[in-house]
Structure formats: C-alpha cells, structure tokens
Amino acid sequence: MKNKSLVSINDYSKEEILHVLNISKDFENNKNQPLLSDKIIASLFFEPSTRTRLSFDTAINRLGARVVGFTDSASTSTVKGESLKDTIKMVSNYSDLIVMRHPLEGSARYAAEQSDVPIINAGDGANQHPTQTLLDLYSIQKTQGTLENLTIFLIGDLKYGRTVHSLLMAMSHFNPTFFFVAPEEMRMPKEYRLFLEQKGIEYFEQTKMENLEKGDILYMTRVQKERFSDLLEFERVKNSYIIKNAMLENTKETMRILHPLPRVNEIDVDVDTNPKAYYFKQAENGVYVRMGIIAAILGIK
Amino acid sequence: MAFQKHLQVNAIKNGTVIDHIPAESLFNVILILGLDKISNQITFGTNLESGRYGKKAIIKVADKFFEKDEINKISLIAPHAKLNIIRNYAVSEKKTVEIPDEIVGIVKCFNPKCITNHEEIISHFEVKNKQEVALKCKYCEKIMTRKELII
Numbered sequence: 001m002k003n004k005s006l007v008s009i010n011d012y013s014k015e016e017i018l019h020v021l022n023i024s025k026d027f028e029n030n031k032n033q034p035l036l037s038d039k040i041i042a043s044l045f046f047e048p049s050t051r052t053r054l055s056f057d058t059a060i061n062r063l064g065a066r067v068v069g070f071t072d073s074a075s076t077s078t079v080k081g082e083s084l085k086d087t088i089k090m091v092s093n094y095s096d097l098i099v100m101r102h103p104l105e106g107s108a109r110y111a112a113e114q115s116d117v118p119i120i121n122a123g124d125g126a127n128q129h130p131t132q133t134l135l136d137l138y139s140i141q142k143t144q145g146t147l148e149n150l151t152i153f154l155i156g157d158l159k160y161g162r163t164v165h166s167l168l169m170a171m172s173h174f175n176p177t178f179f180f181v182a183p184e185e186m187r188m189p190k191e192y193r194l195f196l197e198q199k200g201i202e203y204f205e206q207t208k209m210e211n212l213e214k215g216d217i218l219y220m221t222r223v224q225k226e227r228f229s230d231l232l233e234f235e236r237v238k239n240s241y242i243i244k245n246a247m248l249e250n251t252k253e254t255m256r257i258l259h260p261l262p263r264v265n266e267i268d269v270d271v272d273t274n275p276k277a278y279y280f281k282q283a284e285n286g287v288y289v290r291m292g293i294i295a296a297i298l299g300i301k
Numbered sequence: 302m303a304f305q306k307h308l309q310v311n312a313i314k315n316g317t318v319i320d321h322i323p324a325e326s327l328f329n330v331i332l333i334l335g336l337d338k339i340s341n342q343i344t345f346g347t348n349l350e351s352g353r354y355g356k357k358a359i360i361k362v363a364d365k366f367f368e369k370d371e372i373n374k375i376s377l378i379a380p381h382a383k384l385n386i387i388r389n390y391a392v393s394e395k396k397t398v399e400i401p402d403e404i405v406g407i408v409k410c411f412n413p414k415c416i417t418n419h420e421e422i423i424s425h426f427e428v429k430n431k432q433e434v435a436l437k438c439k440y441c442e443k444i445m446t447r448k449e450l451i452i
Contacts, residue, residue, distance in 0.1 A: 083420050084416070084420055085420060102416075103414075104415065104416045104419055105414050105415050105416065105440070105442075105443070106410075106416040106417060106438065107416040107440075110416050110417075110440055124416075124441075125414050126414070127441055127442055128442070
C-alpha cells in the first residue's frame with residue numbers, strides 16, 4: 001500500500017485493512033510519534049468540513065509532518081477558474097501526500113490519476129469517504145475485540161448514506177450478519193443486497209426498530225428531509241428511527257452505538273451517558289486511524 | 302433468380318453495410334463512428350420497415366472496413382446491428398456488434414455531480430451487465446442503465 005492512493009474503501013484488500021487497523025492501535029497507545037518530520041502534507045479542502053479537517057490536521061501534527069493547504073476553495077484559484085487537474089498537478093510537485101475533500105463525485109479518483117504523489121480521499125461529494133469507514137472498522141474491532149461474525153444494525157437512511165454503503169462493503173470481508181432498519185423509501189439499494197447475496201452474507205430488512213437485542217453494533221445515520229420526494233412520508237417516518245435510552249435495556253452488554261456524526265435528533269441526548277454510547281470516542285479514534293493511513297501510505301509502518 | 306428484392310438503398314461495390322440500426326439511433330451511430338468527418342461515399346436510409354424492430358435505419362459506407370473495437374462502440378445504441386462486409390457487390394462476411402467490457406468516451410455520465418461533467422475528462426465506464434446494460438462510472442462509481450444513457 002506504500003505510495004498507493006486511498007480513494008475508495010474497495011481499493012484495500014482485507015489484509016491491507018487489517019494492517020492499517022493494527023498500526024492505528026500502535027498510534028493510539030503512543031500518540032506522539034514524530035516519524036514524518038521531513039514530510040510535507042497538502043490538505044486541500046475544496047469545501048468546508050470541520051470535523052474531518054481537524055482530525056487530519058491533528059493526525060499530521062502528531063506525526064510531526066507539516067501541513068500546507070486551504071480550508072475552503074473560496075480563497076484559492078479555483079474561483080479564478082483553475083481546473084482541479086491544474087491544482088493537483090501543482091500541489092503534487094510541492095508535497096509528499098495530498099489529503100483532499102471535494103464536493104464533486106469522482107474528483108478523488110481523477111485527482112489520483114493526475115497526481116504524482118498519493119491522494120487520500122477525505123470525501124468526494126456523496127461518493128466515498130474511506131477514512132470514515134476505516135475508523136468505523138477500528139471502533140468496531142476495538143469495542144468487540146474482533147471484526148469476525150458480528151451482527152451489525154444499520155439504521156436510518158440506507159439509500160443515500162455513503163457511510164453505510166462503504167461500511168457494508170468493508171465488513172463483507174468478515175462474515176457479518178446485517179439488519180437493515182429503514183423506511184421503505186430509504187431502503188438499502190438493490191446493488192448492495194445483490195452483492196451480499198452473491199457473497200452468501202445473511203441480511204434482514206425491517207422498517208421498525210426491533211430485534212435490537214441481537215445486535216453487536218447499532219450504526220445510526222441521519223434521516224434527511226431533503227432526501228424525500230414525498231414530504232408527508234418524511235413527516236410520517238422522521239421520528240421512527242430515533243434511539244432512546246429506554247430502548248437499550250435488553251440489548252447486549254457489549255453492544256455499542258456508532259454514528260458518523262453530526263447527529264441531529266436520531267440519538268436522544270439521554271443515550272450520551274449510557275456506556276453503550278460510543279460515537280464521541282469513535283470520532284477520537286479517527287485521529288489514530290488517519291495517522292495509521294498516512295504512515296502506511298508513506299511507507300513508514 | 303425469380304424473386305428480386307427491391308433495394309431501398311442503392312448497393313455498393315466494396316465497403317460495409319450496417320443494418321438493423323434502430324431508426325432513432327441513426328444520427329448517433331453516424332456521430333460515434335465519425336462518419337460525418339470522412340470523405341467516403343455514404344448512403345443511408347431511415348424509417349425503413351423492419352419486421353423485428355419496428356422502424357430501422359441502414360448505412361452503407363463505400364470502401365470502409367471497420368475494426369472490431371471501432372464498431373463495438375455502437376453496441377450501446379444499436380445492440381442488434383448487423384454488418385455486411387461487401388466485396389465486389391457480394392456479401393463476403395457478416396458480423397454482429399458486441400458490448401465491450403469497458404466503454405471509454407462516447408457516453409456521458411448521467412450524474413450531474415460527477416467530476417467528468419465539470420472538467421474536460423474522457424468518460425470511462427465498466428460494463429457491469431451486458432444484457433440490461435449497466436455501466437459503472439470509473440469516477441463517481443454510479444451505475445446507469447440504458448434508459449439513462451446520454452451520448
């Protein structure tokens with residue numbers, strides 16, 4: 001994986017995923033390892049994203065590398081009409097690695113083709129966000145002690161939610177059982193259901209928040225109003241996919257709740273103090289996992 | 302020869318006849334094959350009766366013999382096209398078109414938020430299903446079907 005861009009989670013084999021998770025654990029145990037003091041990393045955020053950018057910046061700083069870049073394309077020559085290609089060609093001459101977030105889908109694959117240095121995709125529109133997936137996997141492995149044979153509930157918007165699609169693809173290496181909980185209009189798309197059937201992975205679909213006692217992981221997502229063609233339908237379902245403390249009573253002791261954040265109301269604040277709530281710790285894990293990804297791509301670990 | 306079929310489009314001496322093109326795809330076939338840019342003699346007919354496909358079109362290109370890769374480019378919009386290779390007024394060979402594993406150029410990605418619709422990038426698709434035509438964009442990874450194709 002040295003010098004290989006990370007555009008989509010499907011670019012990594014099972015072994016590569018496990019390798020990144022392994023070295024990420026080492027970074028969690030030893031947070032400050034200035035292994036990259038001779039490296040310059042470009043951080044190109046063509047659209048604002050506070051959480052992801054700060055997580056990457058923290059990871060880069062903890063590794064002792066220096067950051068150049070921008071946090072919003074409004075302050076760059078993109079507003080003068082410079083193409084993505086030209087920006088990438090230029091920046092790849094300056095830096096050892098590029099972290100890029102861009103509002104257009106496919107921009108990361110294209111940038112990786114144009115760049116002489118590896119690209120880490122920090123989100124390309126609604127398409128891919130592989131570092132999120134790796135930190136989700138890290139959080140699952142850490143809380144369950146394994147990735148193998150787990151029962152994963154994916155809840156909320158399963159149609160448009162890119163995080164749940166990438167997580168599904170990545171988890172498919174580890175023989176999971178899935179429960180899809182979504183309104184009819186937000187159902188897991190057919191291509192993913194077919195994929196699971198071809199791989200012989202068991203899944204169940206339900207529209208109600210039930211069977212939660214079977215889950216090892218509850219992965220929550222936002223149900224967004226703008227995704228609905230029928231607003232009446234949104235009003236009808238908007239409060240159906242909310243998790244509250246009282247619903248967690250019969251769930252497994254080891255079960256953990258994950259959420260890519262930001263949340264709106266799909267996890268009631270009364271869950272926050274429950275030991276099964278893991279979403280804030282999950283976000284913290286993002287720093288170690290991004291350290292792991294950067295170190296792996298630059299060939300340090 | 303007691304029965305002489307009346308030709309709707311004149312015969313050529315040497316060249317290629319592309320038959321069974323859906324009538325509505327004729328001009329796209331011409332564009333894709335770049336027939337509007339060559340100096341060969343070309344005759345075409347459209348809205349001809351076809352038992353199997355309703356209205357069909359036919360193109361005759363004199364002194365032109367297509368390479369396989371070249372002709373397969375039309376497979377998305379004329380999947381049942383038949384090629385007759387003509388030598389000295391006689392059919393010397395018949396060919397069909399085949400959907401390739403990858404489609405480069407030709408088709409536009411249907412996703413308005415795809416990078417290929419915002420910068421000068423040659424589109425690139427992996428063919429996931431040849432029967433129903435499902436193309437996966439190499440860039441935005443969205444899958445489009447026949448009814449969503451934009452040439």
